Every structure is written in structure tokens, then in C-alpha cells.
Amino acid sequence: MTLLATVVLLGVLIFVHELGHFLAAKAVGIRVERFSIGLGPRLVGFQRGETDYVISWIPLGGYVKMGGMDDEVMERVEGGAPAGPRAPSDHDFDAKPIWARVLVISAGVIFNFIFAFLLYTVIAGFWGSQEIDSRRIGEVEATALPAGTEALTGLPSGAELVRIGDEPIGSWTDIPDALLAESGPTVFVTESPAATVEVDLPTNPEERLRIVAALPLWLPAAAGDVQAGSPAAQAGLENGDRVVAVEGVPVESWWDLVREVRDRAGEPTELEIDRGQGRTVLRTVTPEPFEETDPRTGETVTIGRIGVGSPGWSIPIRYERVGPAGAIRQGAVETVEVTGLLVGFLRDLVTGNVPASSVGSIGAIAEMSGQAARQGIVTFLDFMALFSINLAVLNLLPIPILDGGHLLFLLVEAVRGRALSVEQRARLSQVGLVIVMGLMLFALSNDIRRFFGL
Template structure:
């Protein structure tokens, strides 16, 4: 799938899902729906069914549902050049004639549908492809600080040694290793390794907490290779490419993926030299590491993913896939909210914002990586779209909800003129953000 086509699919599907939420919520409260539009600006083509006109407009970067009497939407149409100034008789099915709760439901339904889409996409990917886990059984790192009593002999196992058997059970992936350690009967158990061949005995703990500590104490080994690079990330700006193999960070040798990522995470905001091997040549790339906050602690982020071949997939039942889908949606929501917080507080530069160009690059890369990767990207972008639409900026859903909140507090709606002025301000803010994001991408692409 080409980058252009992938971008159209992502934007088209997610905008349709968002506007479908508004549309169905309007139907649920019996509001008059005059137009359902995918895209902004002049109409390209469309048709009318019942009372509603369904159209495709020329700018595919959004969409709207036009309700009868919805002053905010009339303002939006005027800003887009599609307004109708002909007089109209108010009716009981007008948007403004509905109670505040019904209008709030209509306005928030697009965001709700985007979040539901993300949950559904993550759930489907897990149900169809399984839970991703390392395909290796090689030991990368043993963290002796977390090892429960009776398991200390794991410290003597060399990095790169391969798990062969846990008790009487053979293991073929890191997921097998984790399940074997967590689910084995409590008491003594033999662990067999290869490369070099050796066996040790440990005691499996009784409590679930200690079993989880045991699993967390042993990490699988993955080569510090670059599978993909996030467009606009520090790694991208520093010149890292898929296929590169990292051998050192800030002069410290790294033998595997987790050592590499641990070095990056421990250096938030630092400018470091990353040593890589590319097609047999050793290169050094200076990179300034981004800052992210996880549970109140600042960590470094560079914007790379490990090679896809490092993972295998284990099937799970639908109920477990739904739980994974929920957790993934919550985790992505927290990540995006954290990014916005850091953007506002100065922890992240506005220069990290990306435009439709970045979206296109990420969409195309995700599509090239496979259907599961593409669906994951669509789910992530759907959450992104939902959160951005909730920002209290007039012309966005969050701005409309802010108008409703003020109406509820005051006991009467703001005047049309006041809403119009604030919507013009909101329009300028959104355009300004889009121009900044587009300029960031041009600067990045031109190498300035």
C-alpha cells in the first residue's frame, strides 16, 4: 500500500467513525440531521436520503454533521465558506432545542466512537494474531536485586545462554519461559540451558508476588538492531535507519536490545553519541534524547522499535484479548496525555509536532509492516484524534462542550456573536498549530 493511499485510509476511516458517532447520537435523541460530510470545504459529490444530505467535501482533513439549528456548526460552515444565509424557522428537533444532556451526548459521541474503535482494533489484533512475545529463549539480563530467595543461582547464567527446559517442559519462546517460571509448582525445579550446556536448580516461590518478581528479574536477549524508526523522532533526526545495529551508547558497549534501551531511558534530555554498524561500516551518530515522564519519573526516549522478527505470537481467548485491548487503549491514552502535558509545560519542544506529512510517513510504514501493524497504528491515531477533539478550543468538540458547560452554569446560552468571535479565535489557533506542524516537517525533510 502506498503512503498516499495508507494516509487516505487512516484519515477516511477514522473521520468517518468520529462523525458516525455524532450522527448516531443525533438519531438517538431525534435531532434533525441536515448533512453528514466527510471532509471540509466545497462539496465534491453526494446524495440525499430522507432528510439528510450525505457528501464528500474537497479537504479530507476532517468532517462534520450539520444538525438543524446548530449555531456552532453554522459558524463552522461560515468559516469554511459553506454557510447558508437563508432564513430558517426554528423547530423542536433543532440541536439548540434539545436539553443540555442530549447536546453533550451528541458532541461527545465522536470521541467515544474513536475510543471504541481503538479498543476494538487492539482487541481484534490480539484475538487474530495473538499476544506478541520474544521469539528467543536466550537470557539477556538477570536483575539480582529482584530475585526472590532460592533463585540466586540464576545470577551465574551467562548472557546469551539459551533456556531449553523448565522442569519437564521444553520452551520455544520467551513467553514459554515466563509461563514456565510463573506457573510451575512451588518448590525445587531444574532449569536446563544450552550454549553452554548446563543445568541449575532453583526454588519456585509460593506467593504470586514472588513469582512475578522472578519473571521480572530475567529478561530475554534481543540484538540491539533497529527494526523501524518513528518519523520526526530523535533517532530519525539523528540519522538512524532500519537495519542498523547499535553497539554503544555514550561510549558504553551494549550487547542487546534491553541494555541499549536501558541506556537511553537513563539519559533523558542528554545529547549522546550512538555507535552503530551499517552494512559492515561502523558509524557514530550524535542524538539528543527526548524526555518522557513515566509514573512521575523522567526517562529518555529515542523513537525506535526492535525488529519484527524478534517477536512471536501466542494465541489467547477472546475474553483475554478484550482485556489486552482495554489495557492497550488505556496505556496509549496515558502516553498521549503525557505528551500534551509535556508540550504545555515545556518538557517537549513544539518542534516535535508533526503534520499530515508525518501521519503519511507513519501510515505508510505501518502498512508496509503488515495488517496487524497498520491496525495498531490506526488504533493509536484514533485515540490521538479523540483526545485532540476534547481540547477546549472552539470549533473542536471540546470547545462546543465548554460552551455547554458555560450555558449550564449561567442558565442561558452564550450569544451567537460571542460564540462566533470565540470560534474565529479557535479557528486561528487550529490553523496556527497546523502551520507549525507542517513547517516542522519541512524543516526535518530539508535537513535544516
């Protein structure tokens, strides 16, 4: 299931992205020599007209090779030797005006955004507007809060969030709308237990939406996916196990469980597990020591991990029927909100508010794809939409070889009145390739560390 879900996810999204480049290039009269899903040497394919349509060996990207577009760099991406000199043509990429080249380079990202919007719209239209049927909050993550809102850590874990300012909260999906509607001094009100916390919300809507990431949905002390080979798997834990006590200490929420496990690195730890229908079992697990950076102090600390994911299956979901106009609106709103959250995550990653260890590569993508697929078609399509936006945002980074890097080259050309030379672009693109490969290897190392608990 995981392998199939990953192949479908990456294959569809890479195809959509490259289709954008391909159609835009054809529209402005640029010759397209190759349309490839994957990188490196050709695996299979066929020739139709001027274009070679192929699937390549490395399934971590794709490309559209256009006439005259930095041939030396493209040959390296294709996995072959650099081609010799070629005669320029009116159908070359560089022969077109800047506006046409900007359109072609931007089209892949635009298609990813459009595809995400369509997926969100289809989900809302066929199944209804997805609502998380809960307003119960978990432990507020202090390090993810925007400046000036630290008092929100006083909201009690497990409480029902019923109001933000003048906006009532009926379900979890009301929270972003309420944060966008309010600014300045705002009171957060909870019930069961009752509490009120007043903070000065930022005037910047994007900053206010950061509170969503810091305000987690309450989850029970239960096992989501149990990683193969992990301490939890070796101890006999199963997906869906509800942990009621750790070494005799009662635990109710996911954060209770995490806290008890973190403090017992390398220590045999007894878990009391409720498997329903009156069945209670005891399992002894030894949390593996794992070093991470404390985001509050910057110090390296050793924590314990047992290799279970959070219980996403426990999140209550309901669907409210909407008409065509409502589905389109829902698609647009979710696309904008997810884009804002992903941009905020990247900013926090750069500024150090989010640890670099949270970045994942193909391993994390595969794990999340498999989890989404197991939860059903709607969850998988929702994850595909999110990842489509993620792909678009990452491609806009101003790194040579990515779309953002090509747009940067065109901006330099517009300002200078002349383009960078082919040699300059080739050298910068090779540097960009090294940067991208380095980032991919770093993210892959995080996957490996997570898998082996290093």
C-alpha cells in the first residue's frame, strides 16, 4: 500500500507540474525535445513528433527539455554527456521574449496550485466540506507561537475552545477563520475546564495563522502507525493500542505519553494497554535514546523514542454538503490557507523556530502517503492536494535549477537588459544542483535517523 501510494502521489504531481511547462512552451512556440517523468537515464518511452516522452530511472523529479535551454546542464540532468554546439532557432527558449519565458517557467507551479484547488473543490463537491468534528485542544507548542501570544500556553490541554474574540468556535475548522477575523487584544475562551486567556494578536494575518500550527488538536494516548523494527514493534505494540499508564503513571493524552517516554531513554518501561472489550495487556518497551536540539535553549538533549506515530485515525471527521459555489469557495480557501501555512513553515525553518530535523525526504513522503491511503480515498486526495502546494512552494525557491532560480535569471536579464551568458547559467545551475542534492541528502539522513532511532 505504501509503495503504491507513493508512486501514485509522486507520479501524478510530477506529471501535472511538467505538463504545465510543456503546454505553456507549446503555446508560445517553443520546441519541446523531451518530456520526462523522473531524472537520469531513460527507462522507457516513445517519440511523437518533435518530442521524446520518457520515464527515467530516478523517480524524484522530472523535466521538460526545451530547445536551446542550457543544453549542457540539461544533458547532466538527463544523465548523458554534454551535447556539442547546435545552431540557434526561432523556436528556442532563449529566442522568446521575457514574458513568454516567465510564463513557461511559472506554468509548472501554477498547474500545481490549480491542481490542488481542483482536488479540494472535488472533495468538497462530492463528499462535502470536511470538518474536524472537535474543538478540543492539546498542549500549545510555545516555540511555534508568534511573538506576543506566548500567554496562549495557559490554555488547558484537553479543554474545549469555544470562542476566539467575538467568533464562536463550532468545530476545528472555524479556528483559522476566527483568527483571520480578529486582531489586537483578543480573548480565547475554553470550557471543560473553563479558562480565559487574552493576547494581543498580530496585525499580519499570516502571523495570526501561525497560531493554528501551535494549537494542536487533542489526541488520545494511543499508537498510530508502529514503525517496523522500532522498540514499540519489538515489544508487541499494535496500531490502535490505547496506552492507559506508563510505569504506573496514568496517561490520557498523546502529550502525556510522549512526555513519559521522552524521560525514559534507555530504560525498560512498562506500558499498560487497553485493547478494548475489557482486554488489558502489559508490554515492556525500551525507548531508544535520540539526540535533538531543544528549540527553547538551543542545547542538545537526549530523549527517548519508541517508534509510534500519533493516532491520526482518532480525529473525528464529518462532511457537510455544499453546492457547486460552496465547493469552489472551499477549494480556494483551503488552497490559500495551506499555502500560507507552508510558507510560514519554511520561514520558521530558516529562522530556527522549527528544527532542521523535522525536514523529511522520500522516506517521510512514503510514510505519510501510506498513512493517508490507509485512511481512505478522501484523506489521500487531501494529502495529494497539500503535497502539490508543497511542491509548488519549494519550486519557487530562488535556487538555480529550480523554477525560482530560472525566474531569478529572467529578473536579472530584465534589470540588466541582457541575459547571463550560457556559461554563467551553466555554472550557477551546477551550483544549484549541488545545493538541491545536498538538501535532499540531508533530508534523507533525517529519514534514516528517524527510522533507526539515531
